[in-house]
Amino acid sequence: MKFLGYERSDGSVGIRNYVLVIPGGFLASKICDLVEDTKTILTADTGSGRTSRDRETIARTLIGLGRNPNVASVIVHSLSAGSAYPELMSTRIANEIASSGKRVELIDVSKEASTLGAIEKGIQLAREMVLEASRLRRQPFDLSHLAVGVKCGFSDTTSGIAGNPVIGNLFDRIVKADGTAFFGENTEIIGAEHVLAKRGTNSEVTRRILEVAAETEEIAKSTGEDIRTINPVPSNIAGGISTLEEKSLGAIHKSGSAPIQGVLKYGERPKGKGLYFVDNWMSMGSIFAGYAASGAQLVIFQLGGGGLTGNDLLYTSTAVVAPLMWTTANPRTLAMAPTSIDFYSGTVIEGEDTIEEAGEKLLQTVLDIASGTLTKVETIKYVNPTQIYLKDPCF
Amino acid sequence: MVSGGALMFSPEDNVATIMEDVKPGAEVLVRLGKEVSKIKTLESIPFGFKIAVSDIAKGANVVKYGESIGIASRDIKQGELVHIHNLEGARGRGDLAKGGSK
Numbered sequence: 138m139k140f141l142g143y144e145r146s147d148g149s150v151g152i153r154n155y156v157l158v159i160p161g162g163f164l165a166s167k168i169c170d171l172v173e174d175t176k177t178i179l180t181a182d183t184g185s186g187r188t189s190r191d192r193e194t195i196a197r198t199l200i201g202l203g204r205n206p207n208v209a210s211v212i213v214h215s216l217s218a219g220s221a222y223p224e225l226m227s228t229r230i231a232n233e234i235a236s237s238g239k240r241v242e243l244i245d246v247s248k249e250a251s252t253l254g255a256i257e258k259g260i261q262l263a264r265e266m267v268l269e270a271s272r273l274r275r276q277p278f279d280l281s282h283l284a285v286g287v288k289c290g291f292s293d294t295t296s297g298i299a300g301n302p303v304i305g306n307l308f309d310r311i312v313k314a315d316g317t318a319f320f321g322e323n324t325e326i327i328g329a330e331h332v333l334a335k336r337g338t339n340s341e342v343t344r345r346i347l348e349v350a351a352e353t354e355e356i357a358k359s360t361g362e363d364i365r366t367i368n369p370v371p372s373n374i375a376g377g378i379s380t381l382e383e384k385s386l387g388a389i390h391k392s393g394s395a396p397i398q399g400v401l402k403y404g405e406r407p408k409g410k411g412l413y414f415v416d417n418w419m420s421m422g423s424i425f426a427g428y429a430a431s432g433a434q435l436v437i438f439q440l441g442g443g444g445l446t447g448n449d450l451l452y453t454s455t456a457v458v459a460p461l462m463w464t465t466a467n468p469r470t471l472a473m474a475p476t477s478i479d480f481y482s483g484t485v486i487e488g489e490d491t492i493e494e495a496g497e498k499l500l501q502t503v504l505d506i507a508s509g510t511l512t513k514v515e516t517i518k519y520v521n522p523t524q525i526y527l528k529d530p531c532f
Numbered sequence: 533m534v535s536g537g538a539l540m541f542s543p544e545d546n547v548a549t550i551m552e553d554v555k556p557g558a559e560v561l562v563r564l565g566k567e568v569s570k571i572k573t574l575e576s577i578p579f580g581f582k583i584a585v586s587d588i589a590k591g592a593n594v595v596k597y598g599e600s601i602g603i604a605s606r607d608i609k610q611g612e613l614v615h616i617h618n619l620e621g622a623r624g625r626g627d628l629a630k631g632g633s634k
Contacts (some may be wrong), residue, residue, distance in 0.1 A: 204593075235539030294549050294580035297597070298539065328623050332599065357624040365616070377549070377580035379614065380621035383601035486551065 138314065138500070140507035141275035142206075142282065142434075147205035150282035152272060152344070152434045152451040152507040154267045155209045157457055158259065159199050159230070160217040164246070167256045168212070172263040175269070176428065177203065178457045180523045184219025188529040192224040196527050198404040199225075201430025202321075203241070207458045209242035209270035211317075212262055217253060240266065245485035253443050275509065279488075280314035281410065283507060286428025286436045286459075287391050288421060293376025295442030297387025299441045299466035299492070302418030305393035306496025307503065312395040312412050319401070319428050321415035323353040324368050327388045328382025338396045339461045345400040349416045368419070376441055391439060402528040403432035415445025416524050425456035435507060438463050441476070448491035450477035453514045457525045461511040464499070477513050478505070538571070538583055542547035542598030547614050552575040553605075554583075579616040582614040594619050 142150035158165040158177045178199070202209040210236050215227040223229070225512040227243060234313040235241040244260050249271045274360070287304050289296050291442035308318040326333055330350035337343035357364045365374075369384045377386045393478035404427045407413050417427050425436045436456045442465055450473075462479040465471055471481050480502050484490040506512055535597075538548035538560050548562045558573045562585055569585075577583050582596070588608040593600040605620045612618070 141576070298549065324624075328621075329599070355625050356627040358629040361626045361629070363621070363627040365621045374616060377578070377615070379582070379616050379619045380602040381624055382599070382621055384595045386599050386601060449563065522563060 138504065139277040139279050140283065140504045141509060142278050142507065143273050143275060144278075145206055145209075149432070150278045151209070152433075152509070153207040153458065153460065154270050155207055156210050156212065156213070156263055156270060157203055157458060158494070159203060160220065160261065160310055162213070162227075164214050164216045164252060164259060168259040168263050172267060174262050176458050178523050179246065179466075179520055182525040182527060183217055184222055184225045186531050187219070187527060191527040191529050192219065192222050194403055195219065195525055196224045196230060196403070198426060199230050201404045201406060201432070202426070202457050203230070204237045204406070205429050205432060205434070205458045205513045207434050208239070208267045209354050210242070210518040212242050212244060212259055214244040214246060214255065214259065216246040216255065223265070233447075240269075241445070247473045257420070258391065265325035279392055280311055280316045282316070283311060284317035284433045285503065286317070286415075286425065286431070286433035286435070287318070287439060288322065288419065288439070289388050289391050289426045290421060291372050291376070291441045291445055292378060292384060292387065293373065294378070294441065294469060294484060295465070295467040296441040298368060298499070299482050300441065300464060301387060301390035301494070302389045302492045303466065303482040303485060303495045304391040304437065304439050304464065305497055306492050307499045308391070308393035309395055310500050311498060312393070315410055316411050317407060317410045317432065318393075318395075319352040319415050319431055320412075321417040321424065322388065322419040323349050323416050324357070324364075324381070325385050325388040325419060326350050326408055327354050327357075327364075327385055328380070332386070333389055333392070333397065336395075336397045338398055342397055342399055344430055346397065347413060349400060349414075350411060364523050372445065375442075402430060403427040407430055420523060420524060421452065423524040423526045424455060424456050425459065425461060427526055429456040429459040430458060433459050435459055435503065436461050436468055440465040440470055442467045442473065445470060445473060446501065450474040451514065451517060453459045453517050455521050457523065460506065460512045460515050462502075462506055463514065468527070479512050495520060537563055539562040540585065541596060544595050544598045546584060546586050546590050548585050550577045550579060550581055550583055572611050573614055575610060577613045578602050582613050584608045584610050584613050584614050586610050588614075
């Protein structure tokens, strides 16, 4: 059970081979428009007018994306609305990424003749860096080098019965092989936190899982609204889910059965391997970039789809540097979006596969994608914007 | 798992998940592992929605996956659809927290 990946200087293994340009914005987008195999983050979250906690989250996300194994080298520039805050200084971000041993080039816009001059310098640098990255060859590595993050969405009954349990089986296989797996969505553990908390490897992990659920529920209550009018979202209710508790109890199946090693902040890198819960928000516009910043090379959207209205699912990866794959267990969803879904686990409901058998097939698909096969939405160049998960009000 | 019928996940469950659209008066095979029982439906229930496998009194827990998924907001008869019209969440109830209207 090996995949073909790119070895990095810190011992991590990329499944893609990109040059990353950060922070996002005009300069980065102009470089990426012109130069192949470059990526940048498209986001309005620059840090301007944000608390130090939120600025640190943005910095952690940018640094984490830069350190992601799928990134060969990084260009950091100083032309960003937030880059004068200490947390977001380009020198700090560049230094922390460079500590992984990968090449980081800093463009100090104030030292270039103009913004356009900085763009020209960036384009030349990026061309040189992708050329350098392209000389690297894939080699076989075992699963212990793989980290995967999952979100379930448009959840319906098939999610809890087959879709999420098959992801859970994949997670168990990855964790057993000493790999790393991330799940999260703090609202979608409310009503199921007592079940998850028992799986903490120690009392601190257990306490933190319960604390995340309690904090999230308190914030929800402070709105004065019944959370059912917010989450489960209308498509969940149209798909047969009646309450948040029901959604949560189905959702946690995607974590499998392994012990939970820790609770991470959005974009935080784990200290070890194994299964981690991430305190994050369910939106696909937010969650995947956080997993990639935590080190995931691949992200999975496990789709219910009962409430879908018939559109093809051309939602592309917001994980910036990590490819997104789509799975579903709902035959109607598969029929609606065959050009987007990479793996179908409805065979479990149809009686063709056990969860175990479908999990084995999913692992093979994951290994193929890790070895370079594109996910279906990776064939599309458009990228949705990323919403970094910030917790404080803005001023 | 077999297509069609309805699925229970735990012996404590008082609802089962319908695996193909059913009409009122239909007999539904309810599976719990290898055990199979029959329930007559009282109304149409679409794929993916829940059917009560026993009578559930107003105020009682509605149980799926062996855990409470909320509270019955009125008496529910065996064979009825269980959804937002007769099942309320117990968690994240900001509407009740403020001394609420309900």
